Amino acid sequence: MYRRGVRPVRNGGEPGSRHRRESPERSAGPPGAGPGRPPALRPPLPAVRGPSRQEAIYGRPATAAEPHVSPARAALRGSGWLWWLLATVAATQTTLNLCRPLISYRSVALGADAFAVGLITAAFALLPLVVAVPLGRLSDRLRRTAWIVAAGITLMALAPLLLAASQRLATVAAGSAVLGLGHLTFMVAAQRMIAQRSGEDALDRNFGLLTATAALGQLVGPLLSSLLLGDASSDGGLEAATRQALLVAGATAALGLPAVAGLWSAKRPTTADGGSAALPLADLLRRPGVPTGLFTSLALLSAVDLLTAYLPLIAEERGISPAVVGALLATRAGASIASRLLVDLLVRRWPRHLLIMGSTLGSAAALGAVAVPASGTAAMAVALALGGFLLGLGQPLTMTMVVRAVPPETRGTALSLRLWGNRVGQVAIPAAAALVAGSAGAAGALWFVGAVLLAATKAVHSSAARHR
Template sequence: MPPEPRPGRGWLLRLVIAFAFAQGAVSMARPAVSYRALSLGADEQAIGVITGVYALLPLFAAVPLGRRTDHGRCAPLLPVGVLLIGGGCALSGTSGSLPALAAWSGVMGLGHLCFVIGAQSLVARQSAPAEQDRNFGHFTIGASLGQLIGPIAAGCLISERDGAMARTSALALIVSAAVAAVSLTSLWRIEHRAAPGAPRGPDRKVPVGRILRTRGVPAGIFISLAVLCATDILTAYLPVVGENRGIAPATVGLLLSLRAAATIACRLVMTPMLRRIGRAALLSTTCLLGGLLCAAVALPVPVWALAVMLAVLGFCLGVGQPLSMTTVVQAAPADARSTALALRLTGNRLGQVAAPASAGLIAGVAGTAAPFVMLGALLVGAAGLGLRRGGTRAGTGTGGGTVDKVPAPGAAPAPGAPEYQEPAAERPCAERDPA
């Protein structure tokens, strides 16, 4: 049987563009929601609750969506996610109460989850093992582009002058809905179809407990959770810190975008860093330095020093997400990779529910800078896991971590080493993952 044709790279470029617009809409809407909540009389605790509701609905939807994607197509989730993101943004802009604002923020979070599960599953399914670090890194550039542009746009639209915060934050949310709709233009022919007659694997469900017990999966989930919580609380609480320190919304938007630009720079050079440093050392070092910098945000430093810290922090945070995706995908059973990615996203959303709520309580008691100290401790814990679990499986990495050497085809393996297997692109369809 001839091998299944490999997809070209055009699908990845279109996916990055679509993700950039979808993430740009969310990154524009998140600080706008915080400013709109402030205009409606919210305090630090209420901001924490509203930020947490964004992640609440996805907690219950992630695993069912992952199960569906493991044995079906990925692409249909993408437009559904865009429509939910756009609807949540627009309705947040028209809401006039804190409960309604929280509810529509949850709809926005559900849409983001649908889009991300479909997109990550596409990358995992359509990338050879040796390409996964690179392709996940390029995929997350789309997120970083959105995080770069979104806060700047929100900062330019939102104004505190003459009591205009309520009106301008609503405008920013409406504009973010239009930005989300633009991503629909890049979602054509994005999923590679299997060759006609290619056999499918059995539609069996791998128990969630077995996936979570697989070595490497819990570490990947926790590292991803810690990095995302740092990014999320930074986006939601830097406006509050700026309000307390007299930093204008436009400047706050520029600071958040500087952090995102540094993340893009990190992902552009990730493959050389992996080859030179190794996966374990890269994960642990960046998480440790990121934790120290998160805690340093609590210090009353001038704006220029805050900008330098956020730039270095953004570079450090750029490592964790793509490498945690590869860690989970390569560790999980072959017919449960979308479910494993969904569990990773469930961990992310659990952190997004618990961390902002905890941050709100801490901020109410110890001040608005205290949540950043909490994030520092979380990232330091992730650094320890990165050191222990940062290696890749034999023959699947890109040069990082403790990758075992794979013998050439036909050569006898070293004592105790795994037998050589053909690369995924060269094995017959029946031996590969179901498309």
């Protein structure tokens, strides 16, 4: 049935025929607009906008479930290089955390006192403070960083051999410095490789896997050290025991070298970003999110160090045995591994800056709960489980925060600057905490680092608000 006065034109109907054509003006509009009626308005297209400065640095949560493949699943495709890299991380981090206590025992076996042990420990961070940024610059200029990974592993395999052969404290200090240089070289290259080869949606996931594997090495290394040394003491074969254990450490690092072949044969990144001019350090530090990321990273790392150093003293004051202290620290480490494995799921649910603030604020509260004199073993275990989860969450997020705040051609430099800041923080914050602990007791050190974490929370909130 046709509308009144309008019938379809047959055979092209000429003007004046009994089947007249509807005028274009009257027929304009979508179907359903009758003659003489104004055409229906189409709904405006939604505005398309790019990410804000805050979203570029801190990310934004995903909305409702989308039909396409999730970022995590997409990141798993074509990331064979990542598993080779994680194999090298496992080898080097186990070596590092096996060697660190062995260096102290080796020093004691050669007659070192507490002051000498402190100097030898400081030698570990000496060379990294000098070469961190130049190494980052070098990694930015290269499309392939696999050979820097290999160089770092080689140094970490040679350092234990030098330590095993040492008969003088100066040689032990030199071996400690070489170990620190190898570790920094490896970490700069490994973090740069993730920043270079990962898509923007996979950065949190891949940095989370990197730090989770490193935390696993922090668990395994000291256990190996205890097993290898056994009941050796300074009066009964400690020198020979440390020599054998250090040889095992060198072999453990060398296990990472075959995995470098997988990194070398992996497909090159599709984009080359090494040809651009290097950004001055002052300009990097002025980039929104960079100073906040550096400060938050060193605050979280120093909190872990101070907790490890002062928890035994707090436990001794409360009559808690060393075995229980070991279990508490293992609880903290295990919770950190869990949070780093879940970081990709969490960052797709909440904005990155809220997760970082939760990490620092919650960690401060957990450390405060441990420091409260009335806290018993059960309360400390709960606090350390929660605090370990939150302490572990912040590190990979600050890596992504720093990486997304700088141009792609300077990501290696920014990450090396972050590592440099971590080393500075590992010296400055414990030194300040020692002054507080001298007057307020061991718990005062945890109160102090809790205040540093609160300051980091404020810094993240202010940075996110300024660049929203």
